[in-house]
Amino acid sequence: MDLSGSSSPLRSLERRPSTESLALIHVFALLSFIPCIRGGSSFSSIFSFGDSLADTGNLYFSSQPPTSFHCFFPPNGQTYFGRPTGRCSDGRLIIDFIAESLGLPFVKPYLGIKNGQFDDWKIEEGVNFAVVGATALDADFFKEKGIHNVPTNDSLRIQLGWYKDLLPSLCNSSSSCKNVLGKSLFLIGEIGGNDFTYPFALGKSLTEVKTYVAPVINAISSTISELIDMGAQTLMVPGNFPIGCSAFYLTLFQSKDEQDYDGAGCLKWLNKFAEYYNEKLQSELNQLRGLHPHAIIIYADYYNAALPLYLYPTSFGFEGLRACCGSGGPYNCNASALCGAPGAIASDDPSKFISWDGVHLTEAAYRFIAKRLVIGQDVVPK
Numbered sequence: 001m002d003l004s005g006s007s008s009p010l011r012s013l014e015r016r017p018s019t020e021s022l023a024l025i026h027v028f029a030l031l032s033f034i035p036c037i038r039g040g041s042s043f044s045s046i047f048s049f050g051d052s053l054a055d056t057g058n059l060y061f062s063s064q065p066p067t068s069f070h071c072f073f074p075p076n077g078q079t080y081f082g083r084p085t086g087r088c089s090d091g092r093l094i095i096d097f098i099a100e101s102l103g104l105p106f107v108k109p110y111l112g113i114k115n116g117q118f119d120d121w122k123i124e125e126g127v128n129f130a131v132v133g134a135t136a137l138d139a140d141f142f143k144e145k146g147i148h149n150v151p152t153n154d155s156l157r158i159q160l161g162w163y164k165d166l167l168p169s170l171c172n173s174s175s176s177c178k179n180v181l182g183k184s185l186f187l188i189g190e191i192g193g194n195d196f197t198y199p200f201a202l203g204k205s206l207t208e209v210k211t212y213v214a215p216v217i218n219a220i221s222s223t224i225s226e227l228i229d230m231g232a233q234t235l236m237v238p239g240n241f242p243i244g245c246s247a248f249y250l251t252l253f254q255s256k257d258e259q260d261y262d263g264a265g266c267l268k269w270l271n272k273f274a275e276y277y278n279e280k281l282q283s284e285l286n287q288l289r290g291l292h293p294h295a296i297i298i299y300a301d302y303y304n305a306a307l308p309l310y311l312y313p314t315s316f317g318f319e320g321l322r323a324c325c326g327s328g329g330p331y332n333c334n335a336s337a338l339c340g341a342p343g344a345i346a347s348d349d350p351s352k353f354i355s356w357d358g359v360h361l362t363e364a365a366y367r368f369i370a371k372r373l374v375i376g377q378d379v380v381p382k
Contacts, residue, residue: 054189055132247332
């Protein structure tokens, strides 16, 4: 399958179709990606980098986790695991569904492995380096912008350093690394969302935040190149979600102007920003394909995989934009009492909700997205 240029199977469409046809068109675009990811079930492991959308417990198992962090407490994990696991959801994440679709075990968190929490772990299974709150950029960048207290200790560069420390245990020469890592799937993200969320939450303007896009993409690009140089051959790089539909952003930027919202009730300007970022990311991936013609670099279109949920929620059994677990407000998202904190209450049936806690999605929503990206189920609205 040719993954170069405009023929990349998960690339966003150049021409914008009508909203009515958007979901159906992207089903076919996304399903064309399945043979590449699942061909022969040849992947033996997954190595993952990212933030809370992919963290399976790194912050949870870190030596000094923030004890008040809401994802560490019930009802997180209630749907699948029956207890909190460090995942910011009621159950499994996209990475969990990808692993299941490949017949692989859930990808264990690096810091849990390092701290001896998993006696049954085998390095051949892969490792998850993603951390809740992680950014693509390092602290110095944000300090220069006057943004402090951003938790960048687990930035993409730090996660890459963890991978480099572990690599000698996996292979000991360039040829052996290429042989072993050639059978691994590298999931690079989603990462970068927090680089925009933190400044937006502090009141930075859209104009300023757009200037962060190029540095974020450069950080992701350099990480991809380093991984390829070390032997990675198949890399899946997700874009950003339609953040204008996020209960967190809808609460933060509530507007009395109806023109600010689209027909689904999402903030148009934030979705346009996400589209802008995704287009720039895809352009960079195209350049990387030219520089690394023997690597398979896949753009995973999280934006359009998730979009049908917001356009046609009832057609898929969902209820719209309100968070499942929260403490009130128009979108059931209140920063003073997030899900897991005292006073926050979760619905008895999370499967009816897209948003779990206002920032992260429910297991049902992640399953929907994963099916479109990897598993191959047709999800056209009824």
